[in-house]
Amino acid sequence: MFKVGIIGATGYVGCELLRILINHPSVEVTAISSISFEGEEFSSIYKSFYKMTDLICKNKSDVIEKCEVIFTALPHGLSEDIANECLAANKICIDLGADFRLTREDEYKQWYGKEFFHKELHSKSIYGLPELNRDKIKTCKIIANPGCYPTSIELGLLPLLKNGLIDGKNIICDSKSGVTGAGRGLSQKTHAAQLNGDFAPYAVGSHRHIPEIEEILGTIAKEKINVTFTPHLLPINRGIISTIYTTPKKELMSYKFNSNIDISQKISSDKITYKEIKSDKIDLEEIYKLYCETYKNEPFTHVLPIGETASIKNVAFTNNCHISLHLNHRCDGIIVVSAIDNMIKGAAGQAIQNMNIILGINETEGLNFIAPAF
Amino acid sequence: MFKVGIIGATGYVGCELLRILINHPSVEVTAISSISFEGEEFSSIYKSFYKMTDLICKNKSDVIEKCEVIFTALPHGLSEDIANECLAANKICIDLGADFRLTREDEYKQWYGKEFFHKELHSKSIYGLPELNRDKIKTCKIIANPGCYPTSIELGLLPLLKNGLIDGKNIICDSKSGVTGAGRGLSQKTHAAQLNGDFAPYAVGSHRHIPEIEEILGTIAKEKINVTFTPHLLPINRGIISTIYTTPKKELMSYKFNSNIDISQKISSDKITYKEIKSDKIDLEEIYKLYCETYKNEPFTHVLPIGETASIKNVAFTNNCHISLHLNHRCDGIIVVSAIDNMIKGAAGQAIQNMNIILGINETEGLNFIAPAF
Amino acid sequence: MFKVGIIGATGYVGCELLRILINHPSVEVTAISSISFEGEEFSSIYKSFYKMTDLICKNKSDVIEKCEVIFTALPHGLSEDIANECLAANKICIDLGADFRLTREDEYKQWYGKEFFHKELHSKSIYGLPELNRDKIKTCKIIANPGCYPTSIELGLLPLLKNGLIDGKNIICDSKSGVTGAGRGLSQKTHAAQLNGDFAPYAVGSHRHIPEIEEILGTIAKEKINVTFTPHLLPINRGIISTIYTTPKKELMSYKFNSNIDISQKISSDKITYKEIKSDKIDLEEIYKLYCETYKNEPFTHVLPIGETASIKNVAFTNNCHISLHLNHRCDGIIVVSAIDNMIKGAAGQAIQNMNIILGINETEGLNFIAPAF
Amino acid sequence: MFKVGIIGATGYVGCELLRILINHPSVEVTAISSISFEGEEFSSIYKSFYKMTDLICKNKSDVIEKCEVIFTALPHGLSEDIANECLAANKICIDLGADFRLTREDEYKQWYGKEFFHKELHSKSIYGLPELNRDKIKTCKIIANPGCYPTSIELGLLPLLKNGLIDGKNIICDSKSGVTGAGRGLSQKTHAAQLNGDFAPYAVGSHRHIPEIEEILGTIAKEKINVTFTPHLLPINRGIISTIYTTPKKELMSYKFNSNIDISQKISSDKITYKEIKSDKIDLEEIYKLYCETYKNEPFTHVLPIGETASIKNVAFTNNCHISLHLNHRCDGIIVVSAIDNMIKGAAGQAIQNMNIILGINETEGLNFIAPAF
Incomplete structure (x- = not known):
């Protein structure tokens, strides 16, 4: 059993990490920490853990000392120091915050208002999107676990951008997230009476995930991307x-997917006709083959048959990503719909997937959840 | 008191019409009809009307005979005949279905699978978006009440398209609707256990509101539009x-709004700086002035101050449309957010607004709702 | 037009008062106050009021000075002074807090931890449940507007207790409320991510509405009541x-309702048989007649036909109370289900109903809402 | 690996069984059946199973033939025949319907309108509430899996009734259930637009779970019970x-719990004082000790510390039951709050718990879920 710990265990991401790790067959949660709740039983803060764990929140030193793998689930700016300590002690740090997601310090300064404290660490860390960086993750000690929105968008676009098929200056990502993304903090915006029955965009054009998305998409496309x-x-x-x-x-x-891939998944809906998956510019079936091929060995990222539409319900409470592909006849465009659980594939689950990769155990261990149908 | 009636009163739109009309100070609901519930008290079907009305569902002839204004809230294809009867009897027909929304029969055939039964009626009807067609509505006997999605999109784009400021071939409308839009019928999709916690697109690229949106936007822009x-x-x-x-x-x-309009609504959020409302291509303040000027006399369509974001909560249960404007720095675009209540401004309320216009009474009569804050 | 004002306008109850009063045909909201938001436009706090009002939050003196009727929507302990000022100025004070609900100071001390500051005022105030105290309300200057839970329970039990038909020591009220009852304040309990999908009792056996319920029921029954x-x-x-x-x-x-009352509302469901409304001890039809007779002139309190069940949906957003009656065969008991909107009949609406009574205008004026069916 | 199967796999209960069983480490789901979807892939009906299973719905004979343990999740009246076949083939049948829950045929006739087809089977089946019947379950071939409401009520009352401490003629159970309890079928009642924002009782005094609750409580109390x-x-x-x-x-x-049990769980909230857990008649601490002792070895049924309140959130998506105890000072009563997930401890989870008991494997295997905190 590997010894793992969580720094910042009482935030939403920390709580979700603990919930999953407690039942992970190859690890033992040895220590957790919380500034707000130091000294308190975890199950007294989150009552759903009553009788399920007797862990007590300690401080971060306790976690670093006792564990081999340390998850940091903290506000940005607090993880660099911890990663530094972990590295010095030859331990693994998987950061669920933003500290290591951007490689360019000027972008980090612009969007997060801070400098890199430990500049040398940033070249040693890797962006923990397994579908993109699996091999590098295996041998890395500092993982920048991707943001939730970026995960959904990057997985949605990877096959198209990697193959240079779409215009990198004209990508529109209209994303919608559940309220857990806002975290445990209190605000009028997350007051139940305000949110019930409401829906709206926020931070239009100014969300901090923009530079992360653009950097990673740029890396994939090998060109500058604007979203x-x-x-x-x-x-x-x-x-x-x-x-x-x-x-x-x-x-x-004139794109033709260069392979004799067998599409075992048939076009699923009889409402979808051949006409509807071809336009003057695009043959959706070829795009579909490309996606299937790209993700054929991925345990969590699944391409839905043409005619199906990705939905939140079908991935909620799981580490899965569902991607559906749609042809936009009117304007000759491709619409990609990508669905994840923001707390799992978008945070805690992907972090544990990264841990599994690093520890050399089965990548799906502890993560084989099926979404409840209701 | 004008005598009004509803054909198809027990569907969701019919029910909402009745709820508003009962409290309208200048009309009396004289008759209602329902095929499914003929002979039954309306309040036995919708218990929220218990003691609030003693209307009994009759047949459509009863409504046409007794009323001066007839609202039709029916599946498409059923209103043309009724409109014909109304016209013959010199009565007003306000159709909340799709029968008169498209002027081109070929489009109607393609998207709805039917022909125009009474071709001559279609030139006599008018698309009932008051912000676009108020003057024509005043003297018209057949109103094609707009679809819910089209209302939100047309109001959002009218000022930009009318002034030829945006590319009519590259308009992306990502719309989200509450479940009442699906109507009273039963399906797994609207089963509460399925919908709770879910969210997904549907009918991607194939929704019947597309031709309506494109036709009306084309009329506004005086060019062909693709959305x-x-x-x-x-x-x-x-x-x-x-x-x-x-x-x-x-x-x-280099657009400058040609006026000395006084923007009484200041930029609302101190987070928004001058820099953020100007880019190389766009001065958002000028766009904002244009929207304010366009809608300055509109009783229901309100442009929010720069820095605010339209939301569903603030227009729910009202006939209001909230529009907010956002500059997309990354890609030099304008993002318009438009919010309505799909059942009111998107259906029953707009129909009653049209009735008020035709009857020559105050346009806001019976419709002065403020959205509950919670 | 009567001049009315709200002290504490930016809490949930104050906001709901304003929403309703703005459209009330016989009053003008002349002034509002808020400690937290003094000097700010009301519509900048609650965006749903954008363009619907230009009222600015002032201080309480401004409200008392300018208005004939003053609504106080404040935490307990803050209204007595204001009521005192109002009385001195010969104005009407309708208090939506708890300051005047209990007549016994010892009970007030025990449950609210405070003394009566102006003891003499308490004999001059009246408990504003119109169904119980309409005549006294007409001539009163200080109204103690009832609590939300008490309103639902008192209306549910009034006919039975007034006629001495049930055991006053054995009344169980299992009540369930929407989250607006918790007010605008922030807590983990009302965080949307916590409340979504949750349900639980709270304050079991210790809620502050207990003494109010027991006092009013005791007054009705003319005996000591324990709930x-x-x-x-x-x-x-x-x-x-x-x-x-x-x-x-x-x-x-052997209770027989002493009247030849005509029950125009028939037993509504054919599933309910005669057998099911009679037991050895109880004839539900007689109880039903009693309820109908008691409330026959009430504009807002409605007794549902036997076989129907009261529900929140059918009274939400209205000033109505729905009451349904059920026979418990197994244990020879009567189950009463009583439904209200906690913010309207349970707060703002009932306060305005009281105002209408005092001002001598139609009791339903400004309050004739029908619950949206969806 | 034991071979297990589900008859009626595409209803809500069947779907939940499959979701849990797929990840159960000691069993293999070998066959499933569905009348409505025979021949279809399960994952085409419930899209959340996409890539998680390739099971195809067959008919019931296929399930009985291939499996050692057969779960039946069917409308009442359809399981007796299957149980009979299973018994003949020396297989285990765990019935999630009502066919074997009542031992008295006259009660079954009265409430379900049918006779026992195989009278001899009913003496061979056992009511599968492990907390009550664990030993008998171990050797039984036909399990009557308890109803959802009965499970919550029976676990809540077992310690009090077993020890003869409460009046069996005066038990009031006010229960509230999520909508999955209504199953996959469509009705206006479960239409999302109807249910959103609504809440109401139903089937007051006439729900089919009444005879089940009364029979089991009577068995526990060894006297006739009315609820x-x-x-x-x-x-x-x-x-x-x-x-x-x-x-x-x-x-x-004068009840004193006859033991020196150590209450490791302290009274949790400092708001609760010693005074509040004692009345003239009741010492809540003694009751609490009794509950702790009764359930001390139960893996899923947990008694919350005095001062805590059971809630749905803390048991949702788990096989746990949370019980909290409250003293009702006003009326000298004990209020028990009991929370379960209706689909897991109230259906599929308890059935699998029964399977684990019969198969002699760890009772918590495959069922060690922690409730998501959000």
């Missing part, structure tokens, strides 16, 4: 849907 | 948010 | 259901 | 809270 990203707050607890609008490059007009 | 329209189903009862992404034409680069 | 009262928090915004379990006194065995 | 049972429909998906009002027998006045 229009609009997050919205859903009156539900969990899940993100990103509806992504792309414009094909000329290359897409 | 990418993606509806989503929200796990709430009421309201539509359309997040609309537009690309400026070159003309917008 | 078991358990409030629960519903994951919805509005509404209270009280499910009330009563045990008949022996007198009920 | 007043009122179910309510919550606008959430999962969970049941039963708020149970009991009246002490004289014996309770």
Whole structure:
């Protein structure tokens, strides 16, 4: 049993990490910490853990000392020091905050208002999106666990951008997230009486996930990317849907997927006709084959058959990502819909997936959840 | 007191019409009809009307005979005959279905699978969006009440398109609607256990509101318009948010609103700086002035101060439309957010607004609702 | 137009008062106050009022000076002084807090931890439940507007207790309320992510509405009453259901309602048989007649036909109370279900009803809402 | 690996069984059946199972033939025949319907309108509430899995009734359930637009769980029991809270729990004082000790510390039952609050718990869920 711990265990992400790790067959949660609740039983803060754990919140030193893998679930700016300590002690630090997500310090300064404290650490960390960086993750000691919105968008666009098929200056990501994304803190915005029955965008054009999305998409595409990203707050607890609008490059007009891949998943709905998956510029079936091929070995990222539509319900409470592909006839575009659980594939689950990869155990261990149908 | 009636009173739209009309000071609901519930008391079907009305569902002839204004809230294809009868009897027919929304029969055939039964009626009807057609509505006997999604999108884009400021081939409308939009019929999709906690797009690229949106936007812009329209189903009862992404034409680069309009509404949030409302191509303040000027006499359509964001909560249960304007720095675009209550401004309320216009009474009569804050 | 004002306008109750009063045909809201938001436009705090009012929050003196009727919507202990000032200026004070609800100072001390500051005022105030005290309300200058839970329970039990038909020591009130009852303040309990999907009782056996319920029921019954009262928090915004379990006194065995009242409302469901409304001890039809007779002239309190069940949906957003009666065969008891909107009949609406009574205008003026069916 | 199967896999209970069993470490789901969807992939009906299973719905014979343990999740009246076949083939049948819950045929006829088809089977089946019947379950071939409401109520009352401490003729169970309890079928009642924001009791005094509750409570108490049972429909998906009002027998006045049990769980809230847990008749601490002792070895049924209140959130998505105890000072009663997930401890989870017991494996295997805190 590997010894693992959580720094910042009483925030929403920390709580979700603990919930999953307690039942993980190959690890033991040895220590947890919380500034707000130091000295208190975890189960007295989150009553759903009553009789399920007797862990007591200690301080961060206790976690670093006792554990081999340390998860940090903290406000930005607080994880660098901890990562530094972990590295010195030859331990693994998986950071669920933003401290290591951006590689450019100027971008970090602009969006987060802080400098890199330990500049040398940043070249040693890796962005923990397994679908992109699995091999590098295996040998890395500092993981920058991706943001929730970026995870949904990057997985949605990876096959198109990697193959240079869409215009990198004209990507529109209309994303919608459940309220857990706002965290445990209190505000009028998350007051139940305000949120019930409400829905709206927020931080239009100014959300901190923009530079992260643009950097990672740029890395994938090997060119500069600009995204229009609009997050919205859903009156539900969990899940993100990103509806992504792309414009094909000329290359897409005659794109043929270079393989004899067998599409075992048939076009699912009899409402969808052959006509509807072909336009002058785009053959959706070829795009679909490309996505299937890209993700064929991925344990959590699944491409839905043409005719299906990704939804939050079908991935909630799981580490899965569902991607559906749609042809926009009217304007010759490809619409990608990508759904994840913001707290799991968008946070705690992906962090544990990264841990599994680093520890060399089965990548799905402790994460084989099926979404409750209701 | 004008005598009014509802054909199809027991569907969701019919029910909402009745709820508002009962308290309208200048009309009396004289007769209602329902095929499914003919002969039954309305209050036995919708218990919230217990002791509030003693109306009994009769048949459509009864409504046409007794009333001066007839609202039809029926599945498409059933209103043309009724409108014909109304016209013959010199009565007013306000149709909340799709029968008169499209002027081109070929489009109607393609999207609704039917022909126009009474071709001559279609030139006599008018699309009942008061912000666009108020003068024509005043003297018209057949009103095609707009669809819910189209209302939100057309009001959101009218000032930009009328002034030729955006590219009519590159408009993306990402719309989200409450579940009442699906009507009273039963399906797994609207089963509470399925919808709770869920969110997803549907009918991607194939929703019947597309031709209506394109025709009306084309009329406004005086050019052919193509929209990418993606509806989503929200796990709430009421309201539509359309997040609309537009690309400026070159003309917008140096656009100055030609007036000394006084912007009494200041930029509302101190987080928004001057820098953030100007880009190389766009001066958001000028756009804002244009919207304010366009809608300055509108009783229901309100432009929010720069820095505010439209939300469903603030228009739910009202006939209001809230519009907010946002500059997309990253990609030099304008994002318009438009919010309405799909059942009121998107259906019953707008129909009654049209009635008020035709009857020559105060346009806000019976419709002066303020959205409950919770 | 009568001049009215609200002290404490930016809390939930104050906001709801304003929403209703703005559209009241016989009054003008002349001034409002708020300690937290003094000097700010009301519509900048509650955006749903954008363009619907230009009222600015002032201080309480401004309200008392300018208005004839003053509504106080404040934490307990803050209204006595204001009521005193109002009385001195010969103005009407309608208090939506708890300051005047209990007549016994010892009970007030025990449950609210404070003394009466102006003892002489308490004999001059009246408990503003119109169904109980309409005549006294007409000539009173200080109204103690009832609590939300007490309103639902008192209306549910009034006919039985007034006629001495049930055991006053064995009344169980299992009540459930929407989250607006908790007010605008922030807490983990009302965090949307906590409340979504949750339901639980709270303050079991210790809620401050207990002495109010017991006093008013005791006044009705002319004997000492003990209630078991358990409030629960519903994951919805509005509404209270009280499910009330009563045990008949022996007198009920042969109770015959002494009248030839015509029950125009028939037993509504064909599932309910004659057998099911009679037991050895109880004839539910007689009880039903008694309720109908008691409330026959009440504009807002409605007794549902036997076989129907009161629900929150059918009274939400209205000043109505729905009461349904059920026979408990197994244990020979009567179950009364009473439903109101906690913010309207349970607070703002009832306060305005009291105002209408005092001002001598139609009791339903400004309050003729029908519950939206969805 | 034991081979297990589900007959009626596409209803809500069947779907939940499958979701849990797929991840159960000691069993393999070998076959499933569905009348409505025979021949279809399970994952095409419930999309959350996409890529998580390739099971195809077959017919019931296929399940009986291939499996050692057969779960039946069917409308009442359809399981007897299957149980008969299973018994003949020496297989285990765990029935999640009502066919074997009542031992008296006359009661079954009265409430379900049918006779026992295989009378001899009923003496061979056992009511599968492990807390009551664990030893008998171990060797039984036909399990009557308890109803959801009965589970919550029986666990809440077992310690009090077993020890003869409360009046068996005066038990009031006010229960509230999420909408999954109504199953997958469609009705206006479960239409999302109807249920959102609503709450109401239903089937007052006439719910089919009444005879089940009374029989089992009677078996526990060794006397005839009458309950007043009122179910309510919550606008959430999962969970049941039963708020149970009991009246002490004289014996309770001087009740002392006959043991030196160490209460490791202290009184949790400092708001609760010693005074509040003692009345003339009742010492709540003694009752609490009794509950702790009764359930001390139970893996899923947990007694909360005095001062805590059971809630749905803390047991949702788990097989746990939370019980909290409250003293009703006003009326000298004990209020028991019992919370479960209606689909897990109230259905699928308890069935699998029974399977674990019969198979002789760890009782918590596959069921060690912690409730998500949000």
